[in-house]
Amino acid sequence: MRVAIYPGSFDPVTLGHLDIAERGAKVFDKVIIAVMVNPHKNPLFTSEERKELIRNAVKHLPNVEVDSFPGLLVEYARDQGASVIIKGLRAVSDFESELQMASLNRHMYEAAETLFIPTNHNYSYLSSSIVKEIARHGGPIADFVPKHVELAMREKFSNQS
Template sequence: MRRAVCPGSFDPVTNGHLDIVGRASRLFDEVIVGVLINHSKTGLFTVEERIEMLRQATASYGNVRVESFHGLLVDFCRAQGAAVVIKGLRAVSDFDYELQMAQMNIGLSGVETLFMPTNPLYSFLSSSLVKDVVKWGGDASSYVPDFVGERLVTRLRQN
């Protein structure tokens, strides 16, 4: 079975993330969306909430599952039986950082990294930008699934 991991924090999941996951799901038998648990950062949504949103957003894909992980990505890949990491690239600046990570990952464990260029519709999109837009009253509805947008508005109004 050809299995790949799409890692990230997904705080929250955006249509850009879903574009990469959906394209990866057509190339691999199984895609595992790995939600990084980073105890040194406080996200807007808990890890459990992010997993729930991702599961809802990817429910139409029969070969995608969502799991959380902490520690090294390569250890998570090994535990999942995945030999490939899929990373979306929005700009050249993403490549500089992701290349270093890819080289470290292959050196540590032999896990390959495949880079997918982001759909131009989402080349500027990030979770942080979406949160800022919603925080200041803007409309980010075309950049996240509807239910994510609703949860963003509710959460940011609470804060």
């Protein structure tokens, strides 16, 4: 069985993230969307909330699971028996840092290949940070995230006021 890990903070999960997940699910027997837990960041959603939002968004993909992990991605990939790490690339600027990370991951866990999937051009401008900033100011985000994520974001920001 070919297992791939699709790591990220997914705070929040966007339509761009989901596009990469759907495309990865066509190629691999099992894709694990792995929410990275970074204690040094202050995310909008907890890791449990992010996992639930993602699960709701990928429920139509039977070979996709959602999990979270602290620590090193390569250790998590090894524990899951994954041989591939999926990374979405929006622009050439993403490639340089992602290539460096792929090389380091490969050095630490030789069995893991990194598969770069170029973002659909419809989402090349999209990032979780931009979506959060727009939502924080009450702007329209319906074209960027699933409806349930939009509602959850609106609720979070209304509670912060």
